Amino acid sequence: MIDQLSEYFRFMRDMGELEIPLPVEQIQFFKKAHPPHSNKENDSKSKSESIEQLIEDARNCKKCELYKTRNKLVFGCGSLDSEIIFIGEAPGRQEDLTGIPFIGQAGKLLDKILEAVKLQRENVYIANILKDRPPNNRDPKIEEEHACLPFLIKQIQIIRPKIICCLGRVSAKALLKINYSMKEMRGKIYSYQGIPLIVTYHPAALLRNAKLKRPTWDDFQFLLRTLDEIRCKNNNP
Ligand code: SF4
Secondary structure: OHHHHHHHHHHHHHOOOOOOOOOHHHHHHHHHHOOOOOHHHHHHHHHHHHHHHHHHHHHOOOOOHHHHHOOOOOOOEEOOOOOEEEEEOOOOHHHHHHOOOOOOHHHHHHHHHHHHOOOOHHHOEEEEOOOOOOHHHOOOOHHHHHHHHHHHHHHHHHHOOOEEEEEOHHHHHHHHOOOOOHHHHOOOOEEEOOEEEEEEOOHHHHHHOHHHHHHHHHHHHHHHHHHHHHHHHHHOO
């Protein structure tokens, strides 16, 4: 191919051509050899660079006391191109040891719920309000939530999901700055920075009370219906 092109260029030069048009097949060859980066590729690359920087910032963070007892930072996991972000409260023991959110008993239940509604864990994004584990799994303190929230806000801004699903009252309260019961918040569509947000039970609550499984199933159906409506709206503005 290179030899053919050299011959072609020599021929055209000898013919006195200063601007040399490339034959179609050569243009196709060069396009194949040097494909332009698609917007999606560039977007994913810049998302992953921004997230890496944010993780590094969180690793160095000393804005609250929790860094002192951390084994591993639990920043978040999943696809940066996800349409859904699930947000829990704080890492537990297993999460602190591995650096992966929702992998203890509650995480295994979340995996089952995701599987039941045909969502794959690797295709969604999962994070918590706090990036470090509160000792003995105590409730997050309000000042810890305030200190850590900017990381989650940036995560959401980078990923730009179509919908946010808060798992439990703590994450809903931290993001929406409201203090309602689960009963009051379920089945409604809130808005966080223009992104629709719905609230359901934290999987740990389901482990304590199996009766919450049915309403959680309803909430996930509501989540998927809402996501479908958002997709339709985006396709037919
Ligand atoms: S929990 Fe959040 S704010 Fe506190 S030290 Fe860890 S990263 Fe920083």
